[in-house]
Amino acid sequence: MVTLVGGGPGADGLITVDGLLALQRADVVVADRLGPLDLLAQLGPHVEIVDAAKNPRGSAMPQDKINDLLIEHALAGREVVRFKGGDPFVFGRGHEELEACAAAGVPTRVVPGVSSAFAGPAAIGVPVTHRGATHGVTVVSGHLPPDHPNSLVDWSAVARSGTTIVVLMGVATLPAIADVLRAGGLPATTPAAVVADAGGRAQREARGTLATIAGTAADAGIAPPAIAVIGAVAALSTPRPAEGGASA
Numbered sequence: 313m314v315t316l317v318g319g320g321p322g323a324d325g326l327i328t329v330d331g332l333l334a335l336q337r338a339d340v341v342v343a344d345r346l347g348p349l350d351l352l353a354q355l356g357p358h359v360e361i362v363d364a365a366k367n368p369r370g371s372a373m374p375q376d377k378i379n380d381l382l383i384e385h386a387l388a389g390r391e392v393v394r395f396k397g398g399d400p401f402v403f404g405r406g407h408e409e410l411e412a413c414a415a416a417g418v419p420t421r422v423v424p425g426v427s428s429a430f431a432g433p434a435a436i437g438v439p440v441t442h443r444g445a446t447h448g449v450t451v452v453s454g455h456l457p458p459d460h461p462n463s464l465v466d467w468s469a470v471a472r473s474g475t476t477i478v479v480l481m482g483v484a485t486l487p488a489i490a491d492v493l494r495a496g497g498l499p500a501t502t503p504a505a506v507v508a509d510a511g512g513r514a515q516r517e518a519r520g521t522l523a524t525i526a527g528t529a530a531d532a533g534i535a536p537p538a539i540a541v542i543g544a545v546a547a548l549s550t551p552r553p554a555e556g557g558a559s560a
């Protein structure tokens with residue numbers, strides 16, 4: 313059996329109970345770069361941990377090599393966990409891996425995780441929806457620049473959606489994304505925030521508007537992994553207890 317486990321973004325405590333149980337039962341864990349990797353140090357000495365973020369040449373392990381590895385271990389009778397950051401079905405290639413396993417006759421299961429799309433904004437006190445401010449949230453990949461021929465995102469429709477916009481993998485493309493959203497009709501004054509390494513030890517954030525966020529993020533040294541959140545909610549932060557507030 314191959315169990316695809318979403319570990320949540322960075323912080324150890326955001327994995328689900330089911331996910332942690334699956335990890336504890338594993339003989340082999342094939343782990344990605346994002347997610348709560350500290351948890352792997354707590355597994356027994358018999359557990360084989362494969363770092364799929366690295367190969368001898370220093371680049372990421374190719375996807376078919378990862379698929380082959382999962383299949384090989386599972387067919388040898390081992391309990392395999394494929395460990396990913398966030399939720400494995402949110403820009404995680406999770407379903408591709410399950411399809412490859414199934415095609416090789418290996419049974420699979422998925423344990424969803426807390427996605428950085430929601431936990432990232434929450435880490436800086438930003439709710440992705442807020443009554444009276446937004447009735448939805450659109451989660452998009454910023455991996456490809458908006459004008460890229462392979463981009464599947466209709467950015468002007470996103471601009472007109474009236475929803476909060478959450479962009480993953482959009483650090484390098486943030487200036488172009490901000491431009492295309494403004495061209496699509498989103499006001500330049502729309503609040504925007506960016507959080508990097510959400511929940512991790514190096515968490516950083518930048519705040520601004522659609523007009524300024526690319527600059528403030530660059531000034532703040534924001535680097536991947538980072539989430540951008542655009543919309544009225546991006547002006548919110550963790551509420552402070554009122555001074556001299558009501559006592560119990």
Ligand code: SAH
Nearest residue numbers: 321398399402427428480481509510537538
């Ligand atoms: N499956 C993951 C997303 C994988 S795509 C999930 O559901 O969270 C990788 C992107 O996720 C990164 O480029 C970044 O945009 C985002 N991301 C993942 N972990 C993050 C973290 N701790 N802080 C900020 N962004 C994160």
